[in-house]
Amino acid sequence: MSGVTVLLVVSQLYTVLGSLTTIATSQGSCRHGWISFQNSCYMFSHTVLTWPDAEEACGILHSTLATIQTEEEQTFLKAYLNGIHAIAHGYWIDGNDLEVESEWQYSSIGKPLNYTDWGPGEPSNGANEDCLLLWGPYRFQMGDYYCYIHRRFICQQNNSAAPTTNPGWIIFG
Numbered sequence: 183m184s185g186v187t188v189l190l191v192v193s194q195l196y197t198v199l200g201s202l203t204t205i206a207t208s209q210g211s212c213r214h215g216w217i218s219f220q221n222s223c224y225m226f227s228h229t230v231l232t233w234p235d236a237e238e239a240c241g242i243l244h245s246t247l248a249t250i251q252t253e254e255e256q257t258f259l260k261a262y263l264n265g266i267h268a269i270a271h272g273y274w275i276d277g278n279d280l281e282v283e284s285e286w287q288y289s290s291i292g293k294p295l296n297y298t299d300w301g302p303g304e305p306s307n308g309a310n311e312d313c314l315l316l317w318g319p320y321r322f323q324m325g326d327y328y329c330y331i332h333r334r335f336i337c338q339q340n341n342s343a344a345p346t347t348n349p350g351w352i353i354f355g
């Protein structure tokens with residue numbers, strides 16, 4: 183095989199791989215180990231970190247702590263966690279009241295929470311519980327807890343395969 187032929191074969195191989203990647207992306211796939219829901223991918227950690235370290239870890243993975251903004255999203259996450267981790271203590275998600283007590287904000291977008299699903303008696307604040315957790319004992323409703331405690335966490339990333347339209351077309355339904 184001549185050098186040019188080898189180059190051609192390699193370039194064709196890349197073309198095929200490129201097509202496969204396009205197909206996978208258009209089907210809304212997430213990276214291996216991440217779970218797809220609506221326009222996002224979620225990663226449920228097996229390791230435990232403090233809330234600030236969990237936030238940083240998600241950033242390293244080009245994502246943020248899960249920013250739960252709708253009842254549908256919370257229902258999905260609760261159902262998933264109740265299905266796979268019935269005994270886990272809790273998972274850090276995006277949200278804290280570190281700046282002003284009782285004013286809960288998403289850290290990733292710097293805005294007040296627009297959806298909450300507090301467990302019984304939460305947020306309790308205790309002696310400054312300022313970070314947001316999905317609580318295992320409350321079947322993964324939300325609670326506040328001490329930011330420096332090591333817990334599992336959920337990262338969220340926009341799915342680049344979010345439905346798109348051709349120019350001039352609109353989404354219906």
Ligand SMILES: [Ca+2]
Nearest residue numbers: 279307311312
């Ligand atoms: Ca607090």
Ligand SMILES: [Ca+2]
Nearest residue numbers: 306307325326
């Ligand atoms: Ca609490």
